[in-house]
Amino acid sequence: MLFNSYVFIFLFLPIALAGYYVFNHLKLYRISNIFLIGMSLWFYGYFNKYYLLIICGSILLNFLLVSGMGRLEKKQGIKKFLLVFGICANIAIIFYFKYYDFFVSNINVVFKSQIALKNIVLPLGISFFTFQQIGYLIDSFGGGKTAFDEYALFVTFFPQLIAGPIVSHSEMIPQFRDMSKRHFVPENFARGMYVFALGLFKKVIIADTFGKAVSYGFGSIETLSSLEALIVSFSYTFQLYFDFSGYCDMAGGIGGMFNIMLPWNFNSPYKATSITEFWSRWHMSLTRFLKTYIYIPLGGNRKGKFRTYLNIMIVYLASGIWHGANWTFILWGVLHGLFNCLNRLFNRFWERLGKVTQWAITFMLVNVLWILFRSEDIFTAKLFIEKLFSLSDFSISRELYECFNLFELTILEKIVPGLRYLANAVTGFNLWLFLFGAFFAVLNLRNSRELEFRPTLGRSIITVIFMVWSVVSFAGVSTFLYFNF
DSSP: OOSSSHHIIIIIHHHHHHHHHHHHHTTOHHHHHHHHHHHHHHHHHSSOTTHHHHHHHHHHHHHHHHHHHHTOTTOHHHHHHHHHHHHHHHHHHHIIIIIHHHHHHHHHHHHTOOOOOOOOOOOTTHHHHHHHHHHHHHHHTTOOOOOHHHHHHHHHOGGGTTTOOOOOHHHHHHHHHOGGGSSOOHHHHHHHHHHHHHHHHIIIIIIHHHHHHHHHHHHOGGGOOHHHHHHHHHHHHHHHHHHHHHHHHHHHHHHHHTTOOOOOOOOOGGGOSSHHHHHHHSSHHHHHHHIIIIITTTTTTSSOHHHHHHHHHHHHHHHHHHHOSSHHHHHHHHHHHHHHHHHHHTHHHHHHSOHHHHHHHHHHHHHHHHHHHHSSSHHHHHHHHHHHHHOOOOOOOHHHHHTTOOHHHHHHHHHOHHHHHHHHHSTTHHHHHHHHHHHHHHHHSOOGGGOOOOOOHHHHHHHHHHHHHHHTTGGGOOOOGGGGO
16 A cells, blocks of 8 residues: 555545554553554555565564574574574575566576576565564564564554664564553644655655656667756656655654654755765665674674775675665665775765765765666666766757646646746746755755654645645656665
């Protein structure tokens, strides 16, 4: 189920909120947990009921493993075996669903074999809830006990189930147990609605509009001019930003409606002045997971420079592989790791550059690497980058301009005299409005977690406008980009 859908906003969410608070009001706390688990499973299995077999099987397997480890305090050898088995089993599940066909297709190419592909449909969010459970397995090795309904709710809690953040049990289960969070809090609900509306607007109005230009550009690379390639690359950079930022806002807003605080996952990453800083701001929960469960166990930066750089490369390779079964993702991760190492190696030189220069280099580097992230294969990325840097043509087609011609903006341009004049005087006014508006927003506006929220009439009006504008635009809605991972 999508956050940006009629069924979610007008049916699912009201039922989930009402049922949860009614059961808690009646002090049926375990029933409220079970109810929310059931709603979350409905949310997850809405598009494909067979997904439920995968997530329920995964939950049962990991809970049994943790329970088994809890009973083996005096048998450390068997306990370690269960931990290793659990980690391997979870990785095997991801490998089968996400990487089997990729692995077999490459085997076929190298050895000229003809092993049949299975064309496996990737279950939504499998990387997120599997990594979450791997973390739980490792953290539970030292002890601790969780009831099954608490554990199942920790894994399935629908605001973060499909695209994160990747949460730890230590930051979620205590909140589920906190009785002060079990009753309706108007202030939290109001903030949650406001943040949800912001996220919905980012996704439906901004990200999906940029997505039209991206689809057009990557669908006709051969005919793009250099300027069009630049605009399309910026469009994907902003589509990904507002899509993921919008999801994080919606997830956090829904969590707030349930009085649950989800960890920070997105902190204005395009303000970064280095690749290292970018990764401290982008998909923060994934960065935290990779640091905690891969980088630090490998030795981190405690075993000399060579090992530090090797560990960094391993982490970014893992990040690339995690994002998808394609050589484009692997190369994207390796290059991010390489530039991270170079950033550390030449840190003194980098620090002597001005902040504006640091930001410009970082942003353009991230922008070019996103081309790899978006391309279907290495050849497509190479062709796009060649178009971008050929500097052979600076024309812009009517088709690209029209990607930004929203019906709502057309109405506003007829009503507002100033907008009407600009729209007539500037060719492709809406395109430039979106591009420069996006640059201004990502560099100057505070993100939702930085807002000092107070319920006001102005914020109420903004919430209503953003909700209504977004809802009436659902006809052309698309899924979140991170659903693919």
